[in-house]
Amino acid sequence: MLKKVLTGVAMLGSLALVATGCGGSSDSGDGSSDSGGVIKVGFAQTGSESGWRSANTESMKEAFSKENGFDLVFNAADNDPAAQIAAVRSFINQGVDAIVIAPIVEDGWDDVLNEAKEADIPVILEDRTVSSSDDLYAAWVGDDFTKEGETAGQWAADTFGDTATKLVVLEGTTGSAPANDRATGFDSAIEGTKIEKIDSQTGEFTRDGGKKVMEGFLQKYGVDGIDLVFAHNDDMALGAIEAIEAAGGTPGEDIKIVSIDAVHDGMQALVDGKINFIVECNPLLGDQAAELVKSVLNDESVDKQTFAVDQSFTQDQAAKVLDSRPY
Amino acid sequence: MTRWMRHRLFLPVVSLVALILVNAIARPRFVQITVRDGELYGALIDILRNSAPLMLVALGMTVVIATRGIDLSVGAVMAVSGAVALTIIDGSSDPGNVGTVLVAIVVSVLVALVLGAWNGFLVAVLEIQPIIATLVLMLAGRGVALLITDGFITTVTSPPLKYVASGHLLGLPFALFISVAAIALIALMERRTALGVLTEAVGINPEASRLTGVRSRGIILGAYVVSGTFAGVAGVIYSSNIMAADANAAGELIELYAILAVVLGGTSLTGGKFSIAGTVIGVLIIQTLQSTILFLGVSSAESPVFFAFVVILVVLIQSPRVYQVARRMTGGRRHHPAPEVTTGVEVTS
Structure with missing residues (x-):
């Protein structure tokens, strides 16, 4: 009985990994970069767990659009840390110009961040942060x-x-x-x-x-x-x-x-x-992240930490801005 | 050893009563029930009302487990049915219309029924292991729900929908009536017809029951249909409670709580004999335990440990082996303790 249960659990675990792994790696794989000044950016999003996250994804996609001179490779990892690290690795292999990560968890990033560093690809962290030493990434933007x-x-x-x-x-x-x-x-x-x-x-x-x-x-x-x-x-x-x-x-x-x-x-x-x-x-971190990517690629010095501007609202203030808010 | 003490529901009921007593001693408000605008109001009433989704899911799970199966997809089915119902209501021109809400509920429960039939098809016809067959939907279902809601939490304003989880009928929560109706339906189906015996036969030995002419395939398929449908209703209640379809959080981990409720109620995971009343008690134990965490003020970080500790305690109390050892240690009936107790438990379980 116990053996059966254990096998069941093991199967469950491996299946879950396989399933999420498949779901996560839906990259558009058009290889070549460095063509005509277009900046190819890989963005590893956590997943789509909340309305906040959806707004964040929208903002990033808008800021890293073709019109703004970017070629965005987007990946949502369904909140599976292993799938997210795999996604970042695939960005490195595709030879993107910069990588933006919204880390699902803080730990376990040293190896893949080192690989990015060796490949000379700058990494910008968005929203959450990592426990790795801060010379492994170029900058972080998020809320305080x-x-x-x-x-x-x-x-x-x-x-x-x-x-x-x-x-x-x-x-x-x-x-x-x-x-x-x-x-x-x-x-x-x-x-x-x-x-x-x-x-x-x-x-x-x-x-x-x-x-x-x-x-x-x-x-x-x-x-x-x-x-x-x-x-x-x-x-x-x-x-x-x-x-x-x-x-x-x-x-x-x-x-x-x-x-x-x-x-x-x-x-x-x-x-x-x-x-x-x-x-x-504020989930609208896209513009700030795009600015950071441009500055880092132009070898300009940037602050390690950039905080998004968080407003606050009383009832009267909310009534004035409700209709104009994008999310 | 009086007869009622040997009843198989004796220990689960004792556990439930003990939990309520602990709460009542810690805070007498817990057992206080007041009448407000003709409606009963109190912590115990909240427990009965909030237990409705878990009750439905656990009842479905009981029938599935009786056939030697398991249904891991119930939480995902809840998410899908809630997403379907609220998307329909949100998209209609008149969200407050009773007809709109009824249509939305019927459609979402039908979708859940189809999902249950899919599970049943995988298990009964294709003979895939239940844990794997239902895992498919467990993983995929939530994604489907997210697709339906576009990744957002769909919120509606609709008084008829709100009534499902928060309304009152004859002073009691309407959700309680849904629970009771589901319990009655399962009890009638399984205990007033031969279906219950056939279900148990399939669970005890599928091959033997097939050879004796029991159509086990249909019975297994039916069990998953019931489980899916009940999960669908649970999803509607969940969404009605918060007036929103939260595809990520709806029914999260409910499959495990449902299995726990079934086991606390004395039904074995190996299939066969099952107890509907036991499952009802199991659900109430879990729901009361969750209130206990709040009432005793257990901190967030400690509450999972507290929960696990009490569950282990309840399971230990119900374990025949522990019972046996305890009897031996207290020195009662020293001469032939083991066989006496063992047969007693087997007869009653």
Whole structure:
């Protein structure tokens, strides 16, 4: 029996690898580069796990378009780190001019980044970062999660700082960089205020998770026992809104909500008065990444770290920009 | 040793009651049920309502496991059915129309039925190992769901759809009625007709039952159709709960929780004898355990460990071998402990 189970698990694992490996390597393989000043860029995206990611992919494809003088080889690895490394290797073999990576995980990049370095292909990291030493890549562009948390916390401190406030937190996926850094930033900003964090639990960055955890909090403390919700992303805030309404409360009034991301549905809820404050996590990194690629290829010196500009929105500000936002 | 203590559901029920007691002692609010606008409201009601998707999936899984099979694709089927339903509603001119929502639900459940039939075809007709046959859809289904939703989370505003997961009927959550209807349907089909016995026969020895004239192929195919269809309904409930089709998160890992519920309820993964009531208790244990994590304030980092620890505890309590050893250690019936207990367990399981 045990043997059977083990074989089953092994089969499962290998099949999963094969399947995702196939799905990931859908490169368009028109080989030659260096033709007529067109810059051939390989972009290894994580996958297509969220609305944020879709907007990010769109932005990259737009910035690295033919009109802008690029020839983009795009790969989405379905969140399989091995498939992503294989994709980067194939970029190296195809002899692209530059490689852009949105790393799925932080670790395990040393070998392939060394190979890129030996082939003299500069690597730009986008969104997430890697644990390898920073001379293995040219630059990084992304969002400052700690700053996002700080901005959200600062709003909470300014709004509630002097009154006793009971706060619950809907955390992102345990151990992920955005969850860790946003918590750190938020906590440092509300330090010394009268805001008291009474509970905190992971909602896995999903609406369903946010709703279930919020339901639990509401059963535990009652609508009157919670004043403020800090959700690590909009999706969980949207789930929390459903839970608060089901419990007979009015989200945005009885219980105030602050969240991070500024995806369309979240902004809509902000305009509707159900969320009180949103800090943006800007997915439109394409233009900045394209600028970096051009500068690096022209041997101009670039900053190792470039932070995207993250705005923040109150309800009134959101109403003004909602229609003009591309995502 | 009284008779009811030997009942095979005794230990699962004890585990469930113990969990509820722990919560009630930690926070008396847990067992408090209030009436708000004519609707019952409380943590226990939330558990009954939130358990609906897992209940449906686990019931389907019970029937599949009884035929010696397994269905890993249920989570992906949930994602597909939710994506289909919400895409239809989102694309219609009148998302708030009851007719639109009914059409969307019927179409999405039919799609799920077809996916279930596909699994059944692979297993029953092509005789591919169930774990591999359903793995195909488990991996491909979520991709299909993402294609349907264009990689975005489709959000709709539609009161009739919201009613499915969040509405109330006679003061109780509507989702609870869906659960109860599914339990009743399976119980009627399997226990009031010969189907249950035939299913068990197929699970115990497919070859022997085929030789005695049981049409095992049809029964196995039917089991996967039921599992797929129920997963489809679960997908609609899931989407209705958040009013969005989240192709990545819908039904994630639910196949494993469903298998866990079936096992906690005392049904063996080797097929044959199965317990519908056991699965119901198993689902409630898992759902209560998830609330327990919140109510006891277990931190996010520790909660998977806490969950695993309690599950191991519950499984250990139910293990005949552990029971035997415990009996021996407490010194009860020292003379012939092993055969007595073993036969007792076998007769009741």
